[in-house]
Amino acid sequence: MKALNQKLFRDLLHMRGQVLAIVLIVACGIASLVTMMSTYDSLKLTQDTYYEQYRFAEVFMQLKRAPESLVSRIETLPGVGAVQTRVVKDVTLSVAGLVEPATGRLISIPERPTPMLNDLFIRTGRYPERGDEVLASEAFAKANHLGLNDTVGAIINGRWQTLRIVGTALSPEYVYEIRGTELVPDNEHFGLLWMQQDALGTAFDMKARGPLTMSSLRLMPEASEAEAIFQLDQHLETYGGLGAFGREDQVSNKFISEEIRMLSAQAVLVPSIFLGIAAFLLNLVLSRLVSTQRDQIAVMKAFGYDNMAVGMHYLKLVMVVVILGAILGSGLGWRLGWGMTRLYADFYHFPLLRYEIRPAVLLMALLVSGGAAILGAFLAVQRAVTLPPAEAMRPEPPAIYHPTLVEKLGLQRWFSAPSRIILRNLERRPVQGLLSVVGIAVAIAILVLGRYFTDAMDALVDIQFRTIQREDITLVFNNPLSAQAQFDLYHLPGVLRAEPFRTVPARLRFGHLSELSGITGVAPTNELRRLLDRDRNPVALPPEGVVLSTKLSDLLQAQLGDELIVEVLEGERPTRTVPVTGIFDELVGISAYMDIHALNRLMREGFTLSGAYLQVDARQQSQLYAQLKQTPVVASVALRQSTIDQFNDIIAESMGGFTTVLVGFASIIAFGVVYNAARIALSERGRELATLRIIGFTRGEIAFILLGEQAVLLVLAIPVGFALGFGLAALITNFYDWELFRFPLVVTPASYAFAFVVIMAAALVSGGIIRRQLNRLDLIAVLKTRE
Known part of the structure; x- marks a missing residue:
């Protein structure tokens, strides 16, 4: 087998440009698979571990107010394993250095640290020991540059109170920290403050009338969640229960669970595209290699190599491509996965977010890519092993040519000789041309898809927060007020x-x-x-x-x-x-x-x-904000512009990186498909092009014939790619059809223009490389080739 290995090395060296292009595409597929799967595994493992260690509740219930004695009644319900009751109230905060009013969610905790449902992870500082001490959520403290012993002002039950921050904490209940009516976190204007239950109940005068406003519980392993919710609703109705709901409907958990589900779906969709293209290219390359090495296959069989040895020789070429792509793709996938995990860490708050790649993920990536490559090369390898030696010694029979459609219509006089050659070749190789069009179209579609996410987010902001929600500020009162409040609002500044x-x-x-x-x-x-x-x-x-x-x-x-x-x-x-x-x-x-x-x-x-x-009035916003901070009836203040700014930050940070990666991958696909198509055409028609040079055609004319054919394929692929990109965008829109938010199906002309520019640049680069190879074409060597 040593001789065959030497031949394999020479073949790889001879086709190094084509092999490199396919290796890069395989690497993109493996990188996307490793990125998505490793990020999915990291987020899922972190979520499950955090929920279990800090006892995240399974059923939640909001109340108007209820007595502490209610706990014992809930504990007797069938299937209930543990109960946690709390006081939860939203209040207006005044934060040093923040002009606008902020909203703080006050959550009661026991007087002393004790294991509880939705337990706290204290990142810095200590547990509150006095009534005016609080733990602040880490994101809120960071966004407002609040440190230990800093204070915030709060209007609690109509009275001004100063709260001292003695630590920062995280809770499994607020991994995604929003107030429930928002779509993106606004950590500067919304935060969590954990306060001793006695102090919070006293502040709201809830001691005598019942201090509890929220109940959460965990179920026994065999318990039915639906039955528990029904029983809880029945028992809590007299206490103003606002409806029990399960963990899957809890806002924070819903966001992260939907994100994890999307990662799982993308881990199948995106790598499939890249590995499918790689399989297609390997089939083309190997088919051409088998065609040009017919005599070599005959000699190998004449010297005693059986079908298994010949087949393994060509499969080795496939596996070299896969292994090189796997090494490059795994490293790239690790780096991208780490970056994506860190990006998620900016939005989801865990005590520890570990990134690791399971060996099973790398093994699966290798098996999937190897399987796709072998499947793509199967027909070409089968041709090699089944070719009888006597038949292989003969050259391939020439193609049977017929008049083309242009010639049948009598339109050939309107085309130059090189143009007629281009049209003739395209019509006589329709399957090869169609596959090239599909490959380029997929690259264009990925470029359109990459820009779609930015288009969708921009459209969501424009439609929801400029067309539908046109208010500057949304005020929510502590309790429903009479009609007089509507007129009192006009007395506020601005x-x-x-x-x-x-x-x-x-x-x-x-x-x-x-x-x-x-x-x-x-x-x-x-x-x-x-x-x-x-x-x-x-x-x-x-x-x-x-x-x-x-x-x-x-x-x-x-x-x-x-x-x-x-x-x-x-x-x-x-x-x-x-x-x-x-x-x-x-x-x-x-x-x-x-x-x-x-x-x-x-x-x-x-x-x-x-x-x-x-x-x-924007000119009086500062005075308005100052007065709202001192208005007792206001429970929360939501600023529309702040929400828009948060969306823009997300688009700039996450979508920018995502688009860059997709553009890079799509450019590699575009280059790989165009270059391989042109390179295969050059190897198939080298004798024809050399003959044209001998009879007087210039280098420019034969370059026009070869690259003009690729240009026609590119022109045909562009509208197909645009349509396919729109279809992928529609598919993604269906994926993002969540209760929490939906993506609009919007693909702007700028996205199509962007895809066009990138694909043309990739085509020009590959065309330039092919043109250089044409200029170095050895006419004598090509004409000596036996046909």
């Missing part, structure tokens, strides 16, 4: 427009389906919070009935005219039947809207509001 809203927690039922959501009542004439359909046209808010978002309508399978059962989870907790009178489109959350007067009637109350959307 308020140009104030539009009230009423929010009622409710469970919506249709048939056997239900969703724990809420209904928001707004005025039909609202301009700051608009309802739009899929075409971005305004949706009128009818005087009666409920209007559902598209996603909520899909979840309930409710359409126009259907009757919903609304179980209100506030006040007297009435149950009403309300018709669906409209459907609107929204990209964030699942929402239901009613005319605010109709909602007040449904609640059998006067004109009542839970908060207001404000449009403010």
